[in-house]
Amino acid sequence: MHIHPLRAHIEEVLPLTDQEFDFILSHFTPLSKRKHQYLVQEGELVDKEHWVIKGCLKAYFFDQNGKEYIVQFAMENWWITDYEAFNNQVRASFSVDCIENCELLAIDYASREKLSSEMHKMERFWAKKTKLAFIASQKRILSLCRNTAKERYEMLLNQYPQLVQRVPKKMLASYLGVSRETLSRL
Amino acid sequence: MHIHPLRAHIEEVLPLTDQEFDFILSHFTPLSKRKHQYLVQEGELVDKEHWVIKGCLKAYFFDQNGKEYIVQFAMENWWITDYEAFNNQVRASFSVDCIENCELLAIDYASREKLSSEMHKMERFWAKKTKLAFIASQKRILSLCRNTAKERYEMLLNQYPQLVQRVPKKMLASYLGVSRETLSRL
DNA sequence: TTATACATGTGAGATAGATCACACTTTGGC
DNA sequence: GCCAAAGTGTGATCTATCTCACATGTATAA
Numbered sequence A, B: 001m002h003i004h005p006l007r008a009h010i011e012e013v014l015p016l017t018d019q020e021f022d023f024i025l026s027h028f029t030p031l032s033k034r035k036h037q038y039l040v041q042e043g044e045l046v047d048k049e050h051w052v053i054k055g056c057l058k059a060y061f062f063d064q065n066g067k068e069y070i071v072q073f074a075m076e077n078w079w080i081t082d083y084e085a086f087n088n089q090v091r092a093s094f095s096v097d098c099i100e101n102c103e104l105l106a107i108d109y110a111s112r113e114k115l116s117s118e119m120h121k122m123e124r125f126w127a128k129k130t131k132l133a134f135i136a137s138q139k140r141i142l143s144l145c146r147n148t149a150k151e152r153y154e155m156l157l158n159q160y161p162q163l164v165q166r167v168p169k170k171m172l173a174s175y176l177g178v179s180r181e182t183l184s185r186l
Numbered sequence C: 001t002t003a004t005a006c007a008t009g010t011g012a013g014a015t016a017g018a019t020c021a022c023a024c025t026t027t028g029g030c
Numbered sequence D: 001g002c003c004a005a006a007g008t009g010t011g012a013t014c015t016a017t018c019t020c021a022c023a024t025g026t027a028t029a030a
Helices: A005-011 A018-025 A083-088 A109-118 A120-146 A149-159 A161-166 A169-176 A180-184 B005-011 B018-025 B083-088 B109-118 B120-146 B149-159 B161-166 B169-176 B180-185
Strands: A029-033 A038-040 A048-054 A057-062 A068-074 A095-098 A102-108 B029-033 B038-040 B048-054 B057-062 B068-074 B095-098 B102-108
Touching (some): A005 A048, A038 A048, A109 A120, A120 A149, A120 B068, A120 B083, A149 A161, A149 A180, B005 B048, B048 B109, B102 B109, B109 B120, B120 B149, B149 B169, B149 B180, B169 B180
Antiparallel strands (some): A057 A068, B029 B102, B057 B068, B057 B095
């Protein structure tokens, strides 16, 4: 008998009973998207946060010169949306696109709020996830200040080898904050 | 009759009864520190998170060349500690020092856990704060990639004019990820 | 009050990385 | 199976920022 991947994911943080997990799962909607389709579009309201069952995505925007900035990638077991827009229920400043065909579980804002307030465990789970995301992003800041382009690329390669396989170099460059030419010259 | 500043701070997110606030406050310990004293020392265990009543602090570390990197500042109404070390109860990779004489409220890990689990409102409050911190740090990442040193300095000046008044330029430079010479030339 | 550390300004030169330009290759839609 | 679009490599500049060096100003602690 196999365990649901979302359950496995949540149980990395805290244990659940079958009933609890069924209750949690009932708040999510499965969703399939093809490569190049979007989940969030800059300027629109963002009502959903997504958990990745399968596939690869990016959160990004273009500046006034058409240069792309990648805020976040997501692969299996990652969460993605425009968090500022989602949490404050305002218009998105980023878009979220599929880099590969994706299988997702989506939860809308009201369901997330309901689930958080009815079930302290989920509040704790999401709080834990947000803490980890915050710590990771502090590390990314330090890395931008401390390390050269090459070092940052090598660190990414060490930490997320599959990401480097699956994503065009050009996008890795945008994520790392270097030009694609510099990344190409490694 | 005046409201306690911590209560005012929490009530920016959600309302509290007198009893609830007294219960919350009983988990904190008041603390005074003088300029140059530390709250967290790199390499030590971190058992406390601090809320600033009065004063100004920095979380930072030095790299192998003796160059300082400032991870975070804190002033009145801000929270500060080494979050990775505090949350995972491991040794600090940053130090936290007072830039001015400080009045603080400290909460230790066990009390925070206890308060979070016994009082859903506080779990929600801290979850909200962490979300905001995460969003702010995503913005800092983008700003490092997108903006020039000058633009970043001007943004800091706009967003935290008092910080720029109270903190030596050298430290602002470390925080912004530029050399003090470049910042001086603006 | 004096001295010593800290903070700040500014010049000159070095450099990581950006930008522009072009060639070549791979991919996916029709 | 073909063609446009996207991805990638590499050369030749250019430039923001770093580094080193030194001068000066300003706290703070004995």
